[in-house]
Amino acid sequence: MKENTFLRSFKLVPEVHRPFFFASMVAMVGTGVRMIGPQLISRGIDNGVMQYDYQYLLVQCLFYFLTLVVLYFVTSKALLSIGLVGESYVKSIREKLFRHMSSLDINYFEKNKTGVLVARMTSDMQSLNEFAREGASSILTSLLTIFGATIAVFLVDVQLSLLSFLILPLLGIATKIFRNHADKTYWSVREWIGQVLSSLQEGISGVRIIQAYADESKQLKRFKEVNNEHLKANMQSAKNIAIYFPFLEITRVTSIAVVIWFAAARIEQGTLTVGELVALLFYLNYFFDPLIQLSFNYDLLRSAGSSMKKVFSILDEEPVLSKTGTLSPKLDSNSVIKFENVEFSYGRETVLHDVSFSIDRGEKIAIVGETGAGKSTIAKLILRFYLPNKGDVKFYGESSKDISQKWARKNIAYVPQESFLFRGSIRDNLIYSNPEKIDLKSELENIGLIDWFERYEDGLEQDVGERGANVSAGERQFIALLRAVLARRQIIVFDEATANLDIESESSILDATDTLLDYQTSVVIAHRLETILNAEKILVMSEGKLVGFDNHETLLANNEIYQQLFSAWNLVN
Ligand SMILES: Nc1ncnc2c1ncn2[C@@H]1O[C@H](COP(=O)(O)OP(=O)(O)OP(=O)(O)O)[C@@H](O)[C@H]1O
Numbered sequence: 011m012k013e014n015t016f017l018r019s020f021k022l023v024p025e026v027h028r029p030f031f032f033a034s035m036v037a038m039v040g041t042g043v044r045m046i047g048p049q050l051i052s053r054g055i056d057n058g059v060m061q062y063d064y065q066y067l068l069v070q071c072l073f074y075f076l077t078l079v080v081l082y083f084v085t086s087k088a089l090l091s092i093g094l095v096g097e098s099y100v101k102s103i104r105e106k107l108f109r110h111m112s113s114l115d116i117n118y119f120e121k122n123k124t125g126v127l128v129a130r131m132t133s134d135m136q137s138l139n140e141f142a143r144e145g146a147s148s149i150l151t152s153l154l155t156i157f158g159a160t161i162a163v164f165l166v167d168v169q170l171s172l173l174s175f176l177i178l179p180l181l182g183i184a185t186k187i188f189r190n191h192a193d194k195t196y197w198s199v200r201e202w203i204g205q206v207l208s209s210l211q212e213g214i215s216g217v218r219i220i221q222a223y224a225d226e227s228k229q230l231k232r233f234k235e236v237n238n239e240h241l242k243a244n245m246q247s248a249k250n251i252a253i254y255f256p257f258l259e260i261t262r263v264t265s266i267a268v269v270i271w272f273a274a275a276r277i278e279q280g281t282l283t284v285g286e287l288v289a290l291l292f293y294l295n296y297f298f299d300p301l302i303q304l305s306f307n308y309d310l311l312r313s314a315g316s317s318m319k320k321v322f323s324i325l326d327e328e329p330v331l332s333k334t335g336t337l338s339p340k341l342d343s344n345s346v347i348k349f350e351n352v353e354f355s356y357g358r359e360t361v362l363h364d365v366s367f368s369i370d371r372g373e374k375i376a377i378v379g380e381t382g383a384g385k386s387t388i389a390k391l392i393l394r395f396y397l398p399n400k401g402d403v404k405f406y407g408e409s410s411k412d413i414s415q416k417w418a419r420k421n422i423a424y425v426p427q428e429s430f431l432f433r434g435s436i437r438d439n440l441i442y443s444n445p446e447k448i449d450l451k452s453e454l455e456n457i458g459l460i461d462w463f464e465r466y467e468d469g470l471e472q473d474v475g476e477r478g479a480n481v482s483a484g485e486r487q488f489i490a491l492l493r494a495v496l497a498r499r500q501i502i503v504f505d506e507a508t509a510n511l512d513i514e515s516e517s518s519i520l521d522a523t524d525t526l527l528d529y530q531t532s533v534v535i536a537h538r539l540e541t542i543l544n545a546e547k548i549l550v551m552s553e554g555k556l557v558g559f560d561n562h563e564t565l566l567a568n569n570e571i572y573q574q575l576f577s578a579w580n581l582v583n
């Protein structure tokens with residue numbers, strides 16, 4: 011993890027700063043206590059073993075045992091504190107990410123694949139979690155131990171320490187080479203994990219189509235290919251480790267051999283004791299062991315670092331629409347929605363050209379037009395999912411640039427082209443907009459729809475399954491529609507919201523809308539003649555242009571495009 015990523019992610023969660031410093035202090039104490047051990051051994055050898063003073067030796071042993079007891083408590087406290095810091099860190103990041111994602115503009119979700127965003131919340135969080143649980147404490151204690159051991163060897167004997175560290179530049183070069191290779195393979199391992207996951211996901215969510223086309227073997231072949239690449243990347247990573255670790259072992263043994271070789275002469279001269287030599291060997295091990303441990307943890311560190319970078323790429327995404335605009339227009343103006351010379355494009359191509367129209371309070375408007383004409387785009391502009399590139403969309407006389415996102419969400423209801431239900435009961439889904447205030451039973455009785463739900467064994471408590479998978483497409487749409495109606499917003503937008511309903515269900519719910527919400531301004535995108543005939547005015551779109559806006563009779567008499575659409579509907583109806 012680069013320093014800036016690390017620092018930035020640390021700064022991001024201020025609530026872990028204190029516990030982190032506490033944990034580091036405890037770990038530091040632990041390292042200090044650990045460094046005492048070899049000193050006691052050294053003294054025990056020089057003054058106890060060599061002098062045959064067993065009482066002295068026993069005292070040193072007891073001291074050593076005491077340090078071990080202290081070390082036990084300090085280490086477990088340190089591990090626990092670091093673990094806690096890590097876990098609360100990941101929890102906080104996950105929450106921040108979720109909150110931020112929910113605030114992003116709709117077009118962010120249209121540009122990015124759901125699978126990838128979910129991966130950010132799952133696999134990247136998992137890698138942060140692994141790092142927090144295993145990596146962080148190990149890396150912190152390893153670094154502290156290396157630092158402590160370096161000071162300790164120099165305290166014992168400067169000359170021998172310098173000699174033993176002569177090998178370090180070589181170790182540094184080898185580590186650099188290993189790191190470069192590891193980084194490369196690490197990326198490809200991650201890359202292929204993503205591919206394996208997305209191939210798996212496609213295989214599961216597309217299972218109906220795959221089985222219907224008897225495509226299992228082809229799908230399996232594709233999966234095998236991706237899985238093989240993943241194996242190859244992992245093998246490369248194993249190869250790197252297989253070359254580097256034995257090398258670490260060689261440097262450790264070599265530096266110990268060098269120390270022993272020169273120590274022999276120094277002991278003969280009387281400038282070094284046997285005890286000091288033993289202490290040196292202990293400290294050298296304290297130096298090399300965590301180094302090996304660090305290399306093991308390198309993968310966890312890299313993985314957490316790049317996950318963090320990916321998380322930042324989402325956190326850096328600015329929600330434009332929810333930030334701009336603070337106005338809450340008063341609902342007293344008669345002109346509810348007004349498009350003024352609106353031009354709009356999702357990307358390069360302009361999909362709405364110079365569209366102008368005005369909708370008054372309480373009007374029921376239908377939008378018609380061929381596939382891809384721009385009907386849903388108009389709906390999305392009314393919902394303030396986007397702002398126009400040119401011209402203006404006004405709500406109660408105020409520009410959509412100036413009005414607050416919150417106002418829009420509170421005053422405009424929407425039934426999208428693909429109806430979506432949340433996991434839970436029908437009741438949960440119906441009262442979604444205002445669980446405290448809606449008295450569902452009496453509302454449904456008022457609008458005469460209570461019987462509609464008797465078809466289910468558990469009535470309103472019937473579970474709809476994930477995304478509403480346990481009810482039919484039409485039923486799903488009916489519930490989604492009613493949910494929007496019960497939200498009682500000033501403006502309601504239906505995008506082909508009755509396409510899956512039979513005529514009877516459609517008219518019963520449209521009647522319900524009328525009873526409940528006669529004050530409401532509604533915009534309905536529809537293909538079916540009945541729905542269109544119900545509307546007071548019809549907006550005719552063709553190739554992104556507004557080509558007519560009037561009542562049915564006038565349009566039928568004068569508008570060529572409307573006449574064509576009408577004769578097509580007559581054929582199917
Ligand atoms: N998110 C998007 N990104 C890029 N282009 C888009 C996007 N959504 C729609 N378009 C394009 O904008 C144009 C208008 O699309 P829109 O969804 O408004 O059509 P529509 O009239 O609702 O069609 P349909 O009857 O099929 O629902 C189309 O050419 C479409 O390809």
Ligand SMILES: [Mg+2]
Binds near residue numbers: 385427
């Ligand atoms: Mg559409």
